Structures are given as C-alpha cells and as structure tokens.
Amino acid sequence: MVTSRKGSMAEERRKSSMTPDSRKASVFEKPVDLDDVLVNEVGQFGRFQLQNILLVALPIIMSAFMSEYIFSAAAIPHRCQVPECGENSKDAEFEPEWLINAIQNTSSGWESCDRYRPLGLNGSLDICPASLFDQSSTVQCNGFVYERTNSVVYDFDLGCQEWLRALAGTLNSVGTLLVLIIIGGISDRFGRRIALCVSVFNLALIGLIRAFSVNYPMYLALQILQTTLGAGTFSSAYVFATELVGPKFRVVTSATCSSMFAVGQVILGSVAWVVQPWRYMIMTLHIPCFLIISYYWILSESVRWLLSKRRYDEARLVLEKVARVNKKQISEKSLNALLNPPQPVVVEETGEGPGLLKTIIRSRVLLRRVCTTPIWWITTTFVYYGLNINATGLSGNMYLNFIYTCLIEIPGFYTAVLVLDRIGRKPTLASGFIFSASCNIAFVFIPDDLATLRLVLFLLGKFGISVVFTSLYLFTSELYPTEYRHTLLAFSSMVGRIGSITAPLTPALAEYWHGIPSLMFGTMGFLAGILVLTQPETLGTKMPDTLAEAEALGKKTS
Template sequence: MDRICIGSIRTIGTLLVLPITGYISDRWGRRVALTLNAFNTGWIGLVRSFVHSYEWFLALEVMESAIGAGAYSSCFILVTELVGPKRRVAAGATISTMFALGQVVLGLIAWGVRPWRTLTQVLYAPQLLVITYFWILAESVRWLMSKGRYEEAETILKKVAKTNKTVLSEKSLEAFRATAEVEKHKEKQNEQWLPILVIKSPTILLRCIVSPIWWITNTLVYYGMNINSVNLSGNQFLNFVYVAAIEIPGFWTAILLLDRVGRKPVLICAYFLCAACQFGFAFIPDGYEGLSMALYLIGKYAIAIVMTSVYVYTAELFPTKYRHSLFAFASMVGRIGSITAPLTPAFATEVWEPFPPVLFGSFALLSGLLIFTTPETLGTKLPDTMEEAEQLSDRKTHR
C-alpha cells in the first residue's frame, strides 16, 4: 500500500506543475520552462535519495513533480512550434520514442541496480546537465512573435535558413515583419483574461471540455498498464521492458498514419482497438497466458498510438498565444488518470479481478467517441489567434 500511496501522491504534484509550467512557458518562453523543470527534477531526485524519513520522502516526491514534471510538455510544445505540419508528427513520434527508450533503459537498470538509493542517484544525476539546454536550444519563433520580439525571431529564422543552406529573401522578411505587426495590433485590441475568452467561444470551450477526458484516458490506461505489467506472469523487470518497448512501434505507426489518413481516424481507431483488447484481456479464461500477453501488448501498442497522436492533436487545436496554458489545462485534468492508475492493482484484489482492464476499456471507448466532436487538423497551419483556432474545420492552409 505504501507503493500505491507514493504513486498517487506523487501524481498530485503534477496537478500543480502543469498550470504553473504553462504560465511560465507562455510568459517567459518554452526554453525557460523546459530547463527549469528538468533541472528541478534532477536536484530534488538526488536529495530524495539521501532522506531517511518516509514523510520527507513523500514530501520530496510531491515537490519534485510539482516543480519538475512539466519538462515533457514544455519540450513537446517547443518542438511542435519549431516545425511545420509535414514534420510535426515525426517530431512528436521521435520525442515519444525517446520516452519509451528511457523506460526500457529504466527497466534494465532497475534489474541490475537493486538498492533504491543507488538506483535513484544513477537515474537523476544526469538530469543536472539539462541546465545547459538554456544556451543550446533556440526559443520558439511562434512564441517570440506572440510576444512582439520580432528581431529575435528573425535572427533564429536566419540561422535556420543558414543551417538548411538557404537564404531568406528581403521580400520574405518584409512579409514576416508586416504579418507580425498586424498580429501584434490585433492581439492588443482583443487582450482579455483567458478563461473569459474560452467561455465566450463555444468552439474552444467544447475543446476544453472534451480534451481533458482524452487525457484522463491516456494517463489512466498508459500508466495503469505499466504498473500492472509487473503483476503478469514471468520476470517482472522483463515484463516492464516488453510493455515499454511495444510503445515504439505504436509511436511510429502514428507517424505513418497521421499525415496520411488524418488525426481523427487514427485516434478513433486506436482508442477502439485499445478498448477491444482491454475487454478481451479482462474476460479471457485462465490457461491462455500467451494470448493474454498478446492482448496486453496490443492494447499498450494502441494506447501508444494514442499518446503520440493526442499530443500532436491537442497542440494543434489551440492558438499560439495560449497554446501551452490550454494544453497544460487538458494535461492537468488528465492527471486524474495517473493518480488513479497506481490504485488499480488494489482494485483487482479488493473489488473485482477484471476491474482494471474493464475500467481502461470503458474510458478508451468513451474517448474514441468524443473525438468525433472536434475538427480534423491534418494539413492546417497552427492557429495563432482564437479566431483562427475556431475556424480550423474550415481551413486547410499548409505551411
């Protein structure tokens, strides 16, 4: 029960970090949010490895997640805004693949390094090096433009052009400056408190209602399957590695399909496939361990497709100026799923053995149905304003 308590309490910290990180990111930049979160994770994790009090251990778990768990979303938003539609999905899948490889490495290291203090130190010490990213990474051009910092944005664009062995013409630069000035004037005229803007727009409000449900499903199923994998028959470390590794083909299935058939068909089919596997796993008779493992892995493969797709899709539904804040809101509410996930093994023993997969399947089915309520974003330019975000279903402007 202590392990369950730690897992759920740690996730509560992410309810705090996501809106805080979203605010920092939208106010001071994606790069600042990324480096700050990653560095905080490193030093707090190292401190935790030396404590001898359970209460302090719990406190540091919450503190780490509260001021350090926003690194992934910061990285994803930064990368999404640095690439165009043709590279957006590939960039997202690459980030997700690195995440899965990290889990595989984690499982193997944990298999070899059993003392938890030593394991914690081995895992967290390299995080301190991420502080150098502040000087290595370029800031998001879209974010710089939304803040009126056009000279910095122009400098980065020139560096990108030089790296790509091309030259930005003076005509292109003049058009860039003219567009930036128009957007600056428009945003100043319409500046309002974000919750008011959302409430005044039924289209954006609907997205702010349904997208958190997708995220609850994602975190519940994704982390729930990771946690429950150690209870499958066989070596618990290898089971964890298998369940993590199967994500990688899922991520790259997303990259193959998202730009070909669209975001919505991929998400709907992946959610429904995940639901079918969960229900099948729940009610398969004893004695079919091989089939059970196959259904488990296919279900994880399906939710991996969803994880990559929903990151890309959610980011594309909201405007640049408020993208990280609204993205963080959906992800923050979604942490209800990751808070619940560590409790699911107890549900299996105390409530009903098939309860976890039935719960996972039910949420996956609901989320697949809710995808029908939002627009397709394949081939659209990332919206920069609320008006552009509202008109996504009518726009197919490539960039």
C-alpha cells in the first residue's frame, strides 16, 4: 500500500511539472493511425472507396486471363494417321467409315495412341478394308489426325504427349510463385501504382507475343515469363482495393475482389467460346489490357504506402481528396497527428530471444500448426485449380462447363463472409473441405449418361472449396502470434503453391483411369477437413500478440 501511494504521488509531481506543450503531446501517446481517421472522419466505405474498387476491378478481371492456357493448350481428341489408307495429313477426316478396320474403338472413344498393325498392303481414302491390318496386335502412331484445330496440341503436333501438354499449366503456377519475390519489392519500393501498371503491361505485352509462338518451347517459355512478370496484377489491385477501406468492410472487399477474378474467368471462357482459334483468342484477351497503363495518371497512390514512406505532403492531398469525394471533413488536428507521428522509441536488441526455428521446435502447439496449415493450403489450391482445369473435360460444352465452374465461386465467396462470424472458423473450413470432398468422391461413381447430375456434383465441389478459399487467410492469421504471423502465413501460402503447380497435371492422370483426379481431390479434402478439427476455434478471441497467447487459444480459463 505504501509503495502504491508513493508511485501515485510521484506521478502527480511529474504531471504538475509538465509544460502545456508536453501535456498536449501526451494526448497522442497512442499514435493516430489511418484506420482511426477512416472510422471517425473520412468514412470506412464511401463514394471514393467505391470508385476505387470499380477502377481496380478491371485489372483484377484481366489477371484471370493468364489462365487461358486451359483453352489454348486444351487436350483435343486425336487418333493415329493411317498412311496405308492414303492419309498423310493431320487435317484428314477424323471419323471415316473405314476407321473401325484400322483403329480400335473403346468405350471412351477411338484409341488415341495405337492402331492395328498394318500387313504391308495399301488401300485408299475410299476403300480401306480390314484385310489390310492384323487386328490381333497394335503398333504406336507415327502421325496423328486431330478432331479440332483450336489448340497448341494441333499446331505443334502434341498428340499422345499429355504430360508435355500439361506442362503449360504447371509453368503458369511456377510463375505465380516466382512473382512473389519480384512484385513485393517493386510495390514496397516504388509504390502500389507503379507495381500495378508494370504488372499489367507485362501481362499484356508477353501475352500478345505468345500469340505468335512458332513452336511449343517458345510457348512454354513465354508462359512462365508472363506469369513471373505479370501475375502481380491481382495482388497489386487487391492492395489498392483493401488498403483504403475501414476494418468493418475489409472481409467483404476481399470477397468482392475474389469475385471479380471469377468474373474474369467467366469472360475468359466466353471469349474462348466465341473466338475459337487460340492465337486470336489470346490477342483478343490481352490487347485491351494495355488500357490499364492509363491508371498511372488516374489512380491516387495508396495512402498507407505514402505514410510508410513519410511522403506526408502527397498523403495529405489524397486524404483531403477522399474526404471531399465522400462529402466528409477531416480535421487539421487528425491530419497533424497522422502526418506528424511521434518518433518511435529505439529499443536496443539484446540478441537473447530465440529465433523462429527454435521457437517452433520448442513449442509443440506452434509446431503442430506449422505442420497443419500448409496442408490446408496445398489442398485448397490443388482442388480449386484442379476443378477449374478438369471442367473442360466434362461431357457437353467445355466452355459452358468452365463458365459454370467459375460462376459457382461467387456465392461460395460470399457464403464464407456470411457464416464466418456466425458459426465460427472451424465449422466453416471443416464443412467446406468435407462437403467438397464428398461431392468429388461421389462424382467418380456417377455414370456418364447422368451428365446433369455429374455437373451438379462437380459444381457443388467447387462451391465448397470456394468457401474454404475465402476463409483460409483469416483462420491461418488468427492462429499465429503477431511477431511470427506474417512469416508463417507467407510460409503456408508459399508451400500451398505445390497444389496449384501439380493441379494442371491431373488431366494426364485421367488417361489411366477417369476417376483418379476426383478421387485425389476428395481424399485430400477429407484429410484437410479432419486436420481443421485439431485446431482451436478463434471466433470472438483477440488475435494473439505473443506466443503464450497463441498457445492459450482454445484452452479453458480458470
């Protein structure tokens, strides 16, 4: 009691000795940040933020065009050329009447890589009897005839090279991993606006050049170059959309950005449907992207970035513009507090704290999470992108199937927004994973003649994984302490790229058995859903700042 009284008397003496200026400065002991200004003065979501989102929606839509390999490198039905019957071109009639004499017809269509062994006799395009072939044995194709021409498979003669064809999608995903190293540096050093304009320019220019590829290696090289230098379009536009809205609207804004990407995929499918030749399709998609370069003069630079770089005069102009467009007023007091922050206290590093790796090893709770969250990310990207790619292989119109698969994402994104704060993070993720997995496994056993039911199950599987995709960032962030949150979230996301890199290879597995891709999606979904149940619920809890708080999540307090 004596000690407490002495402390309070010392505090009173300290306050009485303060000058008026020092008393005024003490009001801002907690620095005013941009969120305070947005919430209390200029508005969390007003006309300016709406205009901003509408503007960046266009580059977000265009960022989806990098998935055009789904159509430009699509698998197309093919069969062996039969030179004994006068065929010497890949443009020959795909199903002549005599074809049954030369090539085996299976339940899934004409055998694509083998034909009956020829006996050394010759026929013609009109007459090609079975007597010209030994139907008890087969030989591999020396050349191919293709059913369609709107794919690199036809132009570069990739018949029966399914793994090589699928490499286009894999390199696309590798590029999205490499871009993280490049675009972050550009954005943090030169600004969000330059990062966005540079990314869109690279996306447009390299995409346009790729339309003139003269061989498949050139097509592949430009594929990885385009995503490595242009895939930052989405992240740059996403930052623009989210950095200027208040905390209350960030989740909805994030879901809206994801929905705009889905709209871009719908436009991609529609253009591919209307403009069938793959070279013209690529040009149609990428030429309009050059218009986004004008955003350098249209968009205002991110206020958060300007503040982080201490470019206060420019930040003041942008904030005044936000207030004016939103028909609000920002006080000079708030501007001074925001633009003249107190100098941070420099704390000397002692070097005594353990490193991140040692901390993870010592903490069983943190170790379990570090081993668990990357599996969620791998599964989510694998299933999400795998379903997109395999949609074109469903029976019926490949373009409509792809469009339906992308459209179903939008209600999935907003469903996550509606239920995350109502039923919790764990039920949302676990049910999303398991629901998607159940649909994918059921899809395997539905016969082909029930095409409508197969499509419905396929779309429901995509809906479930879309709910997970929106929820994953939030739940992962809430499981880790502040001091390690960014690093471990980035680690989970980066490891998760394994899923998007391997997803384009799944159609090649369907060559061995049609159900392999869906069975893999289902198995991994069930595993991820069960692993979600091993982690604590974070709804209604404070985001942990320390390791102790992170370890205490889900534990009953006395």
